[in-house]
Amino acid sequence: MARPRILVVGAGFAGVECVRRLERGLAPGEADIVLVTPFSYQLYLPLLPQVASGVLTPQSVAVSLRRSQRHRTRIVPGGAVGVDTQAKVCVVRKITDEIVNEPYDHLVVAAGSVTRTFDIPGxxxxxxxxxxxxxxxxxxxxxxxxxxxxxxxxxxxxxxxxxxxxxxxxxxxxxxxxxxxxxxxxxxxxxxxxxxxxxxxxxxxxxxxxxxxxxxxxxxxxxxxxxxxxxxxxxxxxxxxxxxxxxxxxxxxxxxxxxxxxxxxxVTASPLVGTLDAETVRGRLAVTPEMAVPGKNGVFALGDAAAVPDLAKGDGAVCPPTAQHAMRQGRALADNLIASLRNRPLRPYVHRDLxxxxxxxxxxxxxxxxxxxxxxxxxxxxxxxxxxxxxxxxxxxxxxxxxxxxxxxxxxxxxxxxxxxxxxxxxxxxEYTDAYLTPDEVRAHTASAVTHG
Known part of the structure; x- marks a missing residue:
C-alpha cells in the first residue's frame, strides 16, 4: 500500500515549522513529505530592514533548509501556480520554467503573501x-x-x-x-x-x-x-x-x-489562493479552527494565506498575518495532520500572545x-x-x-x-505575481497530464 503523501507549499515560517514538526512526529515510513519552494532557504523576514541597511548580510537571514530539515523531506525547487482539488494535484512551475504535477493526499497551503498594491498611477x-x-x-x-x-x-x-x-x-x-x-x-x-x-x-x-x-x-x-x-x-x-x-x-x-x-x-494572500476555487475572507482562504479548508478534502491552509479564526478574541476575528502566528499554526497543523493519519481527533488552533x-x-x-x-x-x-x-x-x-x-x-x-x-x-x-494559472487552466493542465500519462 502506498504511503500517504503530504505536500507542503511554501517555506516561510508556517511551512517550515509544519515540516519540522512532521519530520519529528511521524514514524519512518508513515508518510512521504514534499516541500514546494523556489528557494532552498527560509527567509527570516523580520530582519530584512537590517539587510537593507547593511547591518546584516543577506546570507545571514536566509536559513538553509538543508541544514534545518532532517532530510526526510523531498524539496521541489519551484513555485506552486495552481491546485486541482478534485484531482488532488498541485501544479508546480520549477525554477527551469518546466511545469509539473505533484499529486497529494494531504495538501498544506502555506504560500504566504505578496505585497499589496492599489490602483495608483505609476x-x-x-x-x-x-x-x-x-x-x-x-x-x-x-x-x-x-x-x-x-x-x-x-x-x-x-x-x-x-x-x-x-x-x-x-x-x-x-x-x-x-x-x-x-x-x-x-x-x-x-x-x-x-x-x-x-x-x-x-x-x-x-x-x-x-x-x-x-x-x-x-x-x-x-x-x-x-x-x-x-x-x-x-x-x-x-x-x-x-x-x-x-x-x-x-x-x-x-x-x-x-x-x-x-x-x-x-500584504495580501498569495495569488495561489485564487486557483483553489474556495471561499475566502478578505482574500485569505477561509478555514476551520483546525485549519482545514471546508469542502476541499485533504486541504489545509495557514499563515498569511489563511483566515485562521482567532479563538482567543472571538467575535469572528481572524489571526493577523504575523510570523508569531505562522510558526505556531505550523506546529499545530502538523499535529493535526499526524492525528488525521492515526484516526485521532483534530485540535483547534488557540494562541497566547507573547x-x-x-x-x-x-x-x-x-x-x-x-x-x-x-x-x-x-x-x-x-x-x-x-x-x-x-x-x-x-x-x-x-x-x-x-x-x-x-x-x-x-x-x-x-x-x-x-x-x-x-x-x-x-x-x-x-514576486512573480503573473506566474499563476486560472482554475480552468489548472484543470486543463491536470486533465492533459492524465490523458497523456
Missing part, C-alpha cells in the same frame, strides 16, 4: 518593495547609489531630489525600514563632505491615523517620538496619489521631488513582551534576543550575532554590489 512602475531578500539587497544598492549620484551632481535640484526618500506603510516593515535606512544614510553622509546633511530627508507616510496601532497608544506614541526626534518626517492620514520616476504626489496635495519610493503598505518587538536601529527600539512595555536598550535587547532565538540553525545564529557585533564595533559600510544596477526593479520583478 506605483507599480516606480515603487520598490521590501518583501523578498532580493528586494532588500536591491533597495540597499539603490539608496547608496542615490548618495553617490547626489555627490557627483552639479545640479542642486537633482542633488536635493536624490536625498529625499519616501517609505509608505506605518506597520512593522515600513517603520523599521525607514528607521534603519535613515540611520544608514545619516552615518554615510560623514563620508560625503560635499553633501549638505540638511538636504537629507526621510518621509514615512501611512493612511492610518496611528503609527503601528498594534503597539498600543503609549508605545506607538513613543515610537513616533523616536522617529521624529531622529529627523524622520512622519505623516499620518496620508498616502500616495501618483508616483513618477522623479517625484511623488501625496494625497494631501504635496509634490515631493525624489527618486526613491519604498512601498510596504501591507507580545511585540520593534527594532528601530542603533539603540532605539520599543517592545511589549508578555504585556510589559519597554523602550530603549532594554527593548532592543528583547527584540534582538527574540529574533536571534527564532533562527533555526546554529550557523544562522552565529552569522547574525557576528554581524551585530561587527556593526556595533566597526559601524556601517556603504558599498554597492551593483545588483541589477542598470535595470530599474519594480514591485512585480521579484
Amino acid at each position: 506605483l507599480v512602475e516606480n515603487a520598490r518593495g521590501m518583501k523578498t531578500l532580493a528586494e532588500a539587497a536591491y533597495v540597499r544598492d539603490h539608496v547608496i547609489s542615490q548618495l553617490d549620484l547626489a555627490d557627483a551632481s552639479h545640479d542642486e535640484a537633482e542633488r536635493a531630489a536624490r536625498l529625499q526618500f519616501v517609505v509608505v506603510g506605518g506597520g512593522y516593515a515600513g517603520t523599521e525600514t525607514a528607521a534603519c535606512l535613515q540611520r544608514l544614510t545619516t552615518n554615510a553622509l560623514r563620508r560625503y563632505p560635499r553633501l549638505d546633511p540638511k538636504l537629507l530627508k526621510w518621509h514615512l507616510i501611512d493612511i492610518a491615523p496611528k503609527l503601528m496601532p498594534e503597539l498600543g497608544d503609549k508605545l506607538g506614541k513613543t515610537a513616533l517620538e523616536i522617529l521624529r526626534r531622529r529627523g524622520i518626517d512622519v505623516s499620518l492620514g496620508v498616502s500616495v496619489a501618483k508616483a513618477a520616476p522623479d517625484e511623488v504626489t501625496f494625497t494631501d496635495g504635496r509634490v515631493l521631488p525624489c527618486r526613491t519610493l519604498i512601498w510596504t503598505a501591507g 507580545g511585540l518587538v520593534v527594532d528601530l536601529g542603533g539603540r532605539d527600539a520599543v517592545s511589549r513582551p508578555l504585556g510589559i512595555e519597554l523602550k530603549g536598550m532594554p527593548a532592543q535587547a528583547v527584540a534582538r534576543g527574540y529574533h536571534w532565538s527564532s533562527l533555526r540553525t546554529n550557523v544562522a545564529k552565529t552569522r547574525v550575532m557576528t554581524n551585530w557585533l561587527l556593526n556595533a564595533v566597526a559601524g556601517d559600510d556603504f558599498v554597492r554590489t551593483g545588483f541589477q544596477a542598470r535595470k530599474p526593479a519594480t514591485l512585480r520583478d521579484f
Whole structure:
C-alpha cells in the first residue's frame, strides 16, 4: 500500500515549522513529505530592514533548509501556480520554467503573501518593495547609489531630489525600514563632505491615523517620538496619489521631488489562493479552527494565506498575518495532520500572545513582551534576543550575532554590489505575481497530464 503523501507549499515560517514538526512526529515510513519552494532557504523576514541597511548580510537571514530539515523531506525547487482539488494535484512551475504535477493526499497551503498594491498611477512602475531578500539587497544598492549620484551632481535640484526618500506603510516593515535606512544614510553622509546633511530627508507616510496601532497608544506614541526626534518626517492620514520616476504626489496635495519610493503598505494572500476555487475572507482562504479548508478534502491552509479564526478574541476575528502566528499554526497543523493519519481527533488552533518587538536601529527600539512595555536598550535587547532565538540553525545564529557585533564595533559600510544596477526593479520583478494559472487552466493542465500519462 502506498504511503500517504503530504505536500507542503511554501517555506516561510508556517511551512517550515509544519515540516519540522512532521519530520519529528511521524514514524519512518508513515508518510512521504514534499516541500514546494523556489528557494532552498527560509527567509527570516523580520530582519530584512537590517539587510537593507547593511547591518546584516543577506546570507545571514536566509536559513538553509538543508541544514534545518532532517532530510526526510523531498524539496521541489519551484513555485506552486495552481491546485486541482478534485484531482488532488498541485501544479508546480520549477525554477527551469518546466511545469509539473505533484499529486497529494494531504495538501498544506502555506504560500504566504505578496505585497499589496492599489490602483495608483505609476506605483507599480516606480515603487520598490521590501518583501523578498532580493528586494532588500536591491533597495540597499539603490539608496547608496542615490548618495553617490547626489555627490557627483552639479545640479542642486537633482542633488536635493536624490536625498529625499519616501517609505509608505506605518506597520512593522515600513517603520523599521525607514528607521534603519535613515540611520544608514545619516552615518554615510560623514563620508560625503560635499553633501549638505540638511538636504537629507526621510518621509514615512501611512493612511492610518496611528503609527503601528498594534503597539498600543503609549508605545506607538513613543515610537513616533523616536522617529521624529531622529529627523524622520512622519505623516499620518496620508498616502500616495501618483508616483513618477522623479517625484511623488501625496494625497494631501504635496509634490515631493525624489527618486526613491519604498512601498510596504501591507500584504495580501498569495495569488495561489485564487486557483483553489474556495471561499475566502478578505482574500485569505477561509478555514476551520483546525485549519482545514471546508469542502476541499485533504486541504489545509495557514499563515498569511489563511483566515485562521482567532479563538482567543472571538467575535469572528481572524489571526493577523504575523510570523508569531505562522510558526505556531505550523506546529499545530502538523499535529493535526499526524492525528488525521492515526484516526485521532483534530485540535483547534488557540494562541497566547507573547507580545511585540520593534527594532528601530542603533539603540532605539520599543517592545511589549508578555504585556510589559519597554523602550530603549532594554527593548532592543528583547527584540534582538527574540529574533536571534527564532533562527533555526546554529550557523544562522552565529552569522547574525557576528554581524551585530561587527556593526556595533566597526559601524556601517556603504558599498554597492551593483545588483541589477542598470535595470530599474519594480514591485512585480521579484514576486512573480503573473506566474499563476486560472482554475480552468489548472484543470486543463491536470486533465492533459492524465490523458497523456
